[in-house]
Amino acid sequence: MTQAELISIFPPQNSIVERILLIGPDLFRRLEGLAVHECRIFLLLTRGTATLSVGNETIRIHAGHFMDLLVWEPITFMAMSDDIAGWCILPNYEFTNEALNDMKPANSESFKNRHSVPRLTLNENEAAVIEAQLSLFRKCLNDTDHFYRSELCQTYFRSFMLEIGNLMLRKGQAEEESDGVVTRQDMIIMGFLKLVWKYYKEEHNIDFYAGRLCVSAKHLSRVVKDKLGKTPYAVIRDELVQQACFLLKDTTMSIQDISAELHFSEMAAFCKFFKKHNSVSPTMFRASAKKAHQSLLTNINQI
Structure with a gap:
């Protein structure tokens, strides 16, 4: 569910x-x-x-x-x-x-x-x-x-x-209970996630993460799919989409600036990526978020 x-x-x-x-x-x-x-x-x-x-x-x-x-x-x-x-x-x-x-x-x-x-x-x-x-x-x-x-x-x-x-x-840190020895696959997943959270803005290519982990892109894809139920690209993509949504609500940054912040080759590529995964363009998403914010301010002022 x-x-x-x-x-x-x-x-x-x-x-x-x-x-x-x-x-x-x-x-x-x-x-x-x-x-x-x-x-x-x-x-x-x-x-x-x-x-x-x-x-x-x-x-x-x-x-x-x-x-x-x-x-x-x-x-x-x-x-x-x-x-x-x-x-x-x-x-x-x-x-x-x-x-x-x-x-x-x-x-x-x-x-x-x-x-x-x-x-x-x-x-x-x-x-x-x-x-x-x-x-x-x-x-x-x-x-x-x-x-x-x-x-x-x-x-x-x-x-x-x-x-x-x-x-x-x-x-100090979360307590973990483990059934036994940490497997090689566990180490790959842990390393991959740490790298994604650190580099997802700059590095969108799976080969980068595979190289840093000293495994082939094919092997990394297989391990991530088996353990997380999604591809390495989907993990990176989700981080990009979430950060893009947050930045679009910050009206101090232009869409061009956001595209550069997330290291897309050009604004058109970013807009295409965002619309594919959000069903609306960055401009429409920003306008909707701004309208919702203005509505809230209006309601507050009427009290």
Whole structure:
């Protein structure tokens, strides 16, 4: 199921359509048996145990485990104990980007530098801090008549991410539980992702990443497809699209400047790329974002 499909089976007060879904302890069990894909998931288990299939791994988590499951990893909630309770947040990129305003909380790099599924183990007090943030978030989300519901939800999501980042800084790094030896494929994936997040603006060619990892482009493609379910180019492309959307909302940069920032050979190539993956031109995307912003300002001034 995608985020949109999940939203359709939960009460409307639990979501902002096409933006975010928050599932609290009272509805958490509804996830049992569901297979989720193309979703970024933040998961906090507060009671009981659960067994998940994440990509090619089967893992068991218990109360106090916090997880950040990245968008390309298919996830199945296989089984849950009778006393299960937890929180699950599924934001899309647009909501996350607007809420964080391109801020990268401390946990971002720690969760990226991994070869297996991350599990941050929280003590009772730490879990209580995060759950308090999520409770405030849910209260705001449930108030469907609030005029600034979406904007407030972004604020609470940002607060939640900052609390997680604070815990990550205090703990040093995410705790990982592994079944055994790190394989060569694990090392290739970890190295590839680290390189993409560092060089995606400058390097769009798979050969660059393969060369840095000392493997053939064909082998890299095979490993990435097997582990992540998408091609190396798709991983690079997604980073470019997301950054392009963010920069287009910054009206201080021209489309020509954005094209150069993302190292396209010419503006026409960037425009063609953006329209292919967003169904609208950069100009139309920017105009739509500007209109939405002006509408918000008008509503504020009328109060």
